[in-house]
Amino acid sequence: MSDIDLLELRGVSKHFGSFTAVDEVSLTVRAGARHAIIGPNGAGKSTLFGLVSGTLAAGTGTILLDGRDVTRLPVHRRVALGTAATFQHSSLFMRETVLENVLLAALLRSGAGLGGWRKVSARTTELARARTLLERVGLPDRHDLAVGALSHGERRQLEVAVALATEPRLLLLDEPAAGMSPAETQRLTELIADLPEEVTVLLIEHDLDMVFELADTVTVMHLGRHLTTGTPDHVRASAEVRRAYLGTTEAAS
Numbered sequence: 001m002s003d004i005d006l007l008e009l010r011g012v013s014k015h016f017g018s019f020t021a022v023d024e025v026s027l028t029v030r031a032g033a034r035h036a037i038i039g040p041n042g043a044g045k046s047t048l049f050g051l052v053s054g055t056l057a058a059g060t061g062t063i064l065l066d067g068r069d070v071t072r073l074p075v076h077r078r079v080a081l082g083t084a085a086t087f088q089h090s091s092l093f094m095r096e097t098v099l100e101n102v103l104l105a106a107l108l109r110s111g112a113g114l115g116g117w118r119k120v121s122a123r124t125t126e127l128a129r130a131r132t133l134l135e136r137v138g139l140p141d142r143h144d145l146a147v148g149a150l151s152h153g154e155r156r157q158l159e160v161a162v163a164l165a166t167e168p169r170l171l172l173l174d175e176p177a178a179g180m181s182p183a184e185t186q187r188l189t190e191l192i193a194d195l196p197e198e199v200t201v202l203l204i205e206h207d208l209d210m211v212f213e214l215a216d217t218v219t220v221m222h223l224g225r226h227l228t229t230g231t232p233d234h235v236r237a238s239a240e241v242r243r244a245y246l247g248t249t250e251a252a253s
């Protein structure tokens with residue numbers, strides 16, 4: 001992890017009507033970090049991700065990516081600047097094949113255009129990259145299957161490959177282990193741990209074992225607010241964090 005802040009949020013808020021889902025959150029994410037955001041249900045984690053990826057517009061505050069103000073930029077401009085996200089609700093193309101899903105993302109990134117994109121043989125560079133990525137996420141023998149035929153865990157692995165195909169500097173993972181078996185979670189944890197340091201990872205996850213295995217930095221949110229940020233040990237020992245969790249149906253263990 002470097003000393004440089006790749007992402008900085010300054011007093012960012014999001015209101016839905018009179019409800020404040022994200023309340024004046026300030027936060028920095030270092031380049032190369034494995035940074036997790038945790039917190040009880042409804043803490044505002046997914047909303048915060050939406051503000052960073054650009055699927056939601058911030059009410060107030062500023063979001064800086066590598067020092068550049070991206071607060072008002074649409075999603076595709078943020079992708080072009082190196083932000084990629086996987087979401088709780090899959091954004092894969094279910095009828096296309098596994099390989100086509102990754103290839104599409106690689107083509108969009110390379111600016112090659114999508115004309116005749118199904119003629120994969122004409123796209124050798126992107127095709128090779130897509131194959132390498134599928135190998136990296138553990139789906140080397142699934143290329144030609146329609147996404148709809150994959151298991152839940154395999155789809156989550158594919159989402160990571162699709163996100164990586166855009167060559168992100170900042171990878172946002174929203175509950176990547178949700179609904180996964182222990183074996184699938186372990187494989188995903190290893191995949192994330194093995195990502196090159198050029199990819200900064202910001203992760204929302206309820207599986208605290210995974211968080212504490214992966215993260216070098218943990219932010220805790222509660223009721224839309226930033227509660228604390230620190231090392232996993234700091235967060236584990238925090239009485240404030242324990243109270244936030246014990247006040248809900250979940251318990252930090």
Ligand SMILES: Nc1ncnc2c1ncn2[C@@H]1O[C@H](COP(=O)(O)OP(=O)(O)OP(=O)(O)O)[C@@H](O)[C@H]1O
Pocket residue numbers: 016019020021039040041042043044045046047048
């Ligand atoms: N589009 C919306 N309109 C109204 N309220 C919303 C909307 N999106 C989220 N909220 C509310 O904002 C609060 C924060 O939701 P958010 O999904 O960000 O929390 P979270 O920390 O990601 O929770 P979880 O861990 O359950 O996914 C919740 O009370 C939720 O009901």
